[in-house]
Amino acid sequence: MNLSHIGIAVKSLETSVPVFEKIFNVKASEAEFVEMQKVNVRKIHLENCDIELLEGTDQESPISKFIEKRGEGIHHVSFNTENIQGALDKIKSEGIKLINENPVTGADDMLVAFLHPKSTNGVLIELTEPK
Ligand code: ZN
Numbered sequence: 001m002n003l004s005h006i007g008i009a010v011k012s013l014e015t016s017v018p019v020f021e022k023i024f025n026v027k028a029s030e031a032e033f034v035e036m037q038k039v040n041v042r043k044i045h046l047e048n049c050d051i052e053l054l055e056g057t058d059q060e061s062p063i064s065k066f067i068e069k070r071g072e073g074i075h076h077v078s079f080n081t082e083n084i085q086g087a088l089d090k091i092k093s094e095g096i097k098l099i100n101e102n103p104v105t106g107a108d109d110m111l112v113a114f115l116h117p118k119s120t121n122g123v124l125i126e127l128t129e130p131k
Contacts, residue, residue: 029043
C-alpha cells in the first residue's frame, strides 16, 4: 500500500482552495460532486500524494457532521491498494471493524472503503483502488 491522499474537511472550498494552492503552488482540480457522501471535492495533486479538500453540500453529509462535532481539519487518510476487496477481507479477518465491507465508488471514479475509526485509534482510514 502507499499513501493516496489526505482528506481535509473544510467549510468552504471557495476560501480554502486558494490557501492550499498558495502553500503548494499547484492549481486545484475542478470541483467534483460525490453524490453518495454529499460532498464537493477539489484535489491538490502533489508528487507522491494528493490533498483532498472536502466541503459538505448538505447537513446530512458526513463532512458537515464532522465539522459540526470536531471543526475543520484532517478527516481521513487514504491508501492505495491493488486489490481493495482482498485487503478488506484480510483486515476484517484480523478483527478490525469496517464501515464498508465492500468498496463503493468515490471521487475520481475510484473504488473506496473506510475502516471504522473505533478500531483504528480514532483515525479514519480509507482504502482506494484506482479503476
Ligand atoms: Zn478520500
